[in-house]
Amino acid sequence: MTAGEALSVYLQDQATEFLRSLRLQRESTTDAQGAEESLAAARSLRRAARRVGATLHTFRPLLDPEWTEALRPELAWLSGTLAREHAYAARLDRLLGALHRLSTPAPVPAPVRSAQAPRTAGAGAGAAGAPVPRPGQGAKKPTGPLAIGAAKAAALLERQLTLARTRAHSTALQAFGSSRFHAVADSVAVLASEVPLHPAPEADLKPLAAAAEAQLVEAVAALPLLRAGHPYNAEALVHGLAADTAPEAQDAPWLKVRSLLRLHRYAQEVLLGATAPDARLMAAGAALDRHREAAEAAAAAASAARTPRIAPATAYALGVLHADQRHEVEAARFAFQQAWLREAVTAP
Amino acid sequence: MTAGEALSVYLQDQATEFLRSLRLQRESTTDAQGAEESLAAARSLRRAARRVGATLHTFRPLLDPEWTEALRPELAWLSGTLAREHAYAARLDRLLGALHRLSTPAPVPAPVRSAQAPRTAGAGAGAAGAPVPRPGQGAKKPTGPLAIGAAKAAALLERQLTLARTRAHSTALQAFGSSRFHAVADSVAVLASEVPLHPAPEADLKPLAAAAEAQLVEAVAALPLLRAGHPYNAEALVHGLAADTAPEAQDAPWLKVRSLLRLHRYAQEVLLGATAPDARLMAAGAALDRHREAAEAAAAAASAARTPRIAPATAYALGVLHADQRHEVEAARFAFQQAWLREAVTAP
Numbered sequence: 001m002t003a004g005e006a007l008s009v010y011l012q013d014q015a016t017e018f019l020r021s022l023r024l025q026r027e028s029t030t031d032a033q034g035a036e037e038s039l040a041a042a043r044s045l046r047r048a049a050r051r052v053g054a055t056l057h058t059f060r061p062l063l064d065p066e067w068t069e070a071l072r073p074e075l076a077w078l079s080g081t082l083a084r085e086h087a088y089a090a091r092l093d094r095l096l097g098a099l100h101r102l103s104t105p106a107p108v109p110a111p112v113r114s115a116q117a118p119r120t121a122g123a124g125a126g127a128a129g130a131p132v133p134r135p136g137q138g139a140k141k142p143t144g145p146l147a148i149g150a151a152k153a154a155a156l157l158e159r160q161l162t163l164a165r166t167r168a169h170s171t172a173l174q175a176f177g178s179s180r181f182h183a184v185a186d187s188v189a190v191l192a193s194e195v196p197l198h199p200a201p202e203a204d205l206k207p208l209a210a211a212a213e214a215q216l217v218e219a220v221a222a223l224p225l226l227r228a229g230h231p232y233n234a235e236a237l238v239h240g241l242a243a244d245t246a247p248e249a250q251d252a253p254w255l256k257v258r259s260l261l262r263l264h265r266y267a268q269e270v271l272l273g274a275t276a277p278d279a280r281l282m283a284a285g286a287a288l289d290r291h292r293e294a295a296e297a298a299a300a301a302a303s304a305a306r307t308p309r310i311a312p313a314t315a316y317a318l319g320v321l322h323a324d325q326r327h328e329v330e331a332a333r334f335a336f337q338q339a340w341l342r343e344a345v346t347a348p
Numbered sequence: 349m350t351a352g353e354a355l356s357v358y359l360q361d362q363a364t365e366f367l368r369s370l371r372l373q374r375e376s377t378t379d380a381q382g383a384e385e386s387l388a389a390a391r392s393l394r395r396a397a398r399r400v401g402a403t404l405h406t407f408r409p410l411l412d413p414e415w416t417e418a419l420r421p422e423l424a425w426l427s428g429t430l431a432r433e434h435a436y437a438a439r440l441d442r443l444l445g446a447l448h449r450l451s452t453p454a455p456v457p458a459p460v461r462s463a464q465a466p467r468t469a470g471a472g473a474g475a476a477g478a479p480v481p482r483p484g485q486g487a488k489k490p491t492g493p494l495a496i497g498a499a500k501a502a503a504l505l506e507r508q509l510t511l512a513r514t515r516a517h518s519t520a521l522q523a524f525g526s527s528r529f530h531a532v533a534d535s536v537a538v539l540a541s542e543v544p545l546h547p548a549p550e551a552d553l554k555p556l557a558a559a560a561e562a563q564l565v566e567a568v569a570a571l572p573l574l575r576a577g578h579p580y581n582a583e584a585l586v587h588g589l590a591a592d593t594a595p596e597a598q599d600a601p602w603l604k605v606r607s608l609l610r611l612h613r614y615a616q617e618v619l620l621g622a623t624a625p626d627a628r629l630m631a632a633g634a635a636l637d638r639h640r641e642a643a644e645a646a647a648a649a650a651s652a653a654r655t656p657r658i659a660p661a662t663a664y665a666l667g668v669l670h671a672d673q674r675h676e677v678e679a680a681r682f683a684f685q686q687a688w689l690r691e692a693v694t695a696p
Contacts, residue, residue: 101582103589106597145654150589231579232679234449237672241451241498241665249454305664306493312663316653317589319667324585327675331580 003205007059008195010270014051015192021045022185042082049079052188054266058212062203064196067187074184081175087296088165094297095157098324099317103150149313153321156304156314209267216260220340223253228333229341236330237323247326251295254333258288283339291332298325351553355407356543358618362399363540369393370533390430397427400536402614406560410551412544415535422532429523435644436513442645443505446672447665451498497661501669504652504662557615564608568688571601576681577689584678585671595674599643602681606636631687639680646673 001009025041028034053075056068175181190196227233240247265281298321304310305318349357373389376382401423404416523529538544575581588595613629652658653666 099589101586104587105590106587144591146589146591146650231682232675234672234675234679237668237675238449239452239454240668241447241494242453243492243494302494305660310660312653312658312660315660315663316667316670319664319669320585320588320671321667322664323668323671323675324582327580327582327585327671331582334579 003062003203004195004197006205007055007062007270008197011052011055011191011195012193014048014055015188018045018048018052018188019185019192021048042086046079046082046086049075049082050262051266051269052191053079054263055270058263058267059205059208059270061198061208062205063198065198067196071184071187074180074187078175078181078184081172085165085168085172088161088168090293091297091300092158092161092165094293095161095301095321095325096154098297098321099150099154099157102317102320102324103147145313146317149311149315149317152311152314153301153304153317156307156310156318157300160304160307161300205271209264209271212260212263212267216257216264219253219257219260223257225337225340228330229337231334233330236333237326240323240326247295247298247329251291251329254288254291254336257336258285258292261285261288280339280342283342284336287332287336287339291329291336294325294328294332298322298329301325351410351551352543352545354553355403355410355618356545359400359403359539359543360541362396362403363536366393366396366400366536367533367540369396390434394427394430394434397423397430398610399614399617400539401427402611403618406611406615407553407556407618409546409556410553411546413546415544419532419535422528422535426523426529426532429520432516433513433520436509436516438641439645439648440506440509440513442641443509443649443669443673444502446645446669447498447502447505450665450668450672451495453495493661494665497659497663497665500659500662501649501652501665504655504658504666505648508652508655509648553619557612557619560608560611560615564605564612567601567605567608571605573685573688576678577685579682581678584681585674588671588674595643595646595677599639599677602636602639602684605684606633606640609633609636628687628690631690632684635680635684635687639677639684642673642676642680646670646677649673 021041021044025038025045028038028041053072056063056072056075060068224235227235235250236247239250261281261284265277265285268278268281301318301322305315305322369389369392373386373393376386376389401420404411404420404423408416572583575583583598584595587598609629609632613625613633616626616629649666649670653663653670658666
């Protein structure tokens with residue numbers, strides 16, 4: 001199989017998946033089952049759009065340059081528009097889950113006399129991995145001022161993020177009806193039938209995939225990995241009370257690595273097929289996804305705290321929540337460092 | 349040297365140190381140098397009082413029981429009274445240091461393009477180990493609402509903890525003038541000249557020291573060490589918004605281990621002399637000291653947030669600060685776990 005053939009197979013598969021997901025989403029009913037199907041279809045639509053866009057980018061010397069350069073920003077616009085609704089929903093889930101974990105009453109401990117009592121008190125929680133309940137679903141009603149602050153913070157976040165999500169949903173619906181979207185869908189349909197290759201005889205996939213990997217490695221080398229590998233370095237929260245934009249500066253290189261890791265992963269899929277994903281790359285990618293989600297959740301908590309006329313107890317709960325999510329950011333960096341070094345050691 | 353002789357040497361040394369520190373503190377002048385000397389004398393007075401009390405407890409079968417049982421609670425009262433002023437001062441330093449770290453503006457990063465820029469942005473901070481500045485000492489004035497909240501939180505904590513410290517100082521001064529204190533000092537003077545031993549011929553130091561160690565080991569076994577050794581387990585902050593008393597239940601077993609570790613260390617001093625402290629026990633003890641200080645600082649931040657009529661920005665900063673200090677508690681547990689396991693592996 002030539003480079004052009006391999007690239008065509010991958011792009012045609014992804015384009016076909018894109019068109020299939022689009023049809024599924026359009027045909028989905030408006031009942032509960034339809035909503036589930038629509039969500040799943042939107043997910044695989046975004047998934048295919050990301051892969052097509054990344055592949056057009058990494059292997060652009062093998063493709064018709066004009067056609068490619070015209071489609072890429074349009075795919076990015078579409079992915080971004082579709083991702084926003086999902087992101088707000090996930091952010092709200094994450095924040096309500098964290099607030100629930102923080103405001104669940106501790107199990108009543110036995111007095112610390114026997115050797116068994118502290119074990120019960122310390123290890124009985126384990127709520128970190130629990131499913132995400134909505135406020136009011138808990139077994140007990142909030143009683144103290146702390147719990148009331150947490151409940152008010154949950155209500156405030158639910159209001160703000162649900163509004164943002166609804167707006168994102170409307171924007172996505174508008175996008176689906178736009179001529180801009182129909183043009184993208186037409187281009188992807190072209191891709192599904194015949195990939196517009198550049199007639200370059202010397203073209204090869206491997207050096208282009210290697211270039212994508214080299215960019216990733218260079219970006220990772222620029223990360224403060226030594227510090228991230230030292231647990232509890234308190235780096236993610238530093239400057240947290242300095243200015244609203246403080247975390248963005250330290251998060252940017254991690255977000256950049258997240259994008260480059262995706263490009264590398266998709267290039268590997270073109271080269272090796274998507275059948276056997278690299279477990280270490282997946283772990284590193286999952287850590288960076290968690291980094292991004294936690295950073296955005298922390299920003300949403302900080303933003304909610306700037307709502308005028310909120311009660312001090314609400315603001316306090318949002319402060320605790322912000323720090324908790326920045327703590328998650330730090331944990332994600334640690335997880336990435338562990339996954340990445342594991343790879344470097346065992347790679348040939 | 350018999351058991352009684354070894355015990356007498358240790359207790360007489362500590363009692364002599366107690367009396368020397370007491371004299372130094374009384375003679376210290378009221379100027380800046382005198383205040384320094386007075387602080388140092390108070391520190392070694394507390395240090396000696398803790399050691400005398402612990403030794404009377406661990407080796408009580410070797411000592412006159414009536415005399416010992418009368419002195420021990422009096423020593424505990426004295427240590428507690430003297431420790432309080434110091435604790436409030438240390439707590440304020442810790443909280444202001446943390447607020448300073450959180451509210452120092454991030455260094456202006458270069459745009460994330462070259463490989464070097466993120467490294468500068470990420471690793472340039474290093475403020476965790478910086479000296480503790482008072483609010484207003486920073487190079488820049490607070491500008492945004494976040495920084496103003498941090499400055500107000502610092503002012504509130506400074507007011508509350510300085511008041512508490514002043515009260516503790518008055519209480520300590522009253523204690524020094526009380527007949528109760530003079531009775532303790534008289535008993536310690538007796539100890540310095542002749543230790544009232546119990547005339548038991550079969551008495552030995554080692555089984556009593558071993559019993560102290562066994563109690564420590566049992567209490568450590570009851571700690572959730574597996575969880576503590578997993579970085580970023582988010583355990584210390586769990587239930588943090590449930591009720592004011594939530595952390596106490598999970599902190600209690602760690603505080604208990606801290607007390608038992610001290611008893612064990614002092615028993616080792618009686619047995620082996622204080623010349624070569626065990627580096628691993630010191631590291632474990634330092635981690636538990638940090639645990640206690642961070643837990644109390646977190647509680648002080650939460651308590652300050654309950655002050656009526658504070659601004660939401662102040663409450664938000666106190667929430668971030670509370671979570672930051674509970675994060676420190678979790679870090680201290682991790683450090684203890686590391687120190688303790690290192691010991692268990694290399695011990696004979």
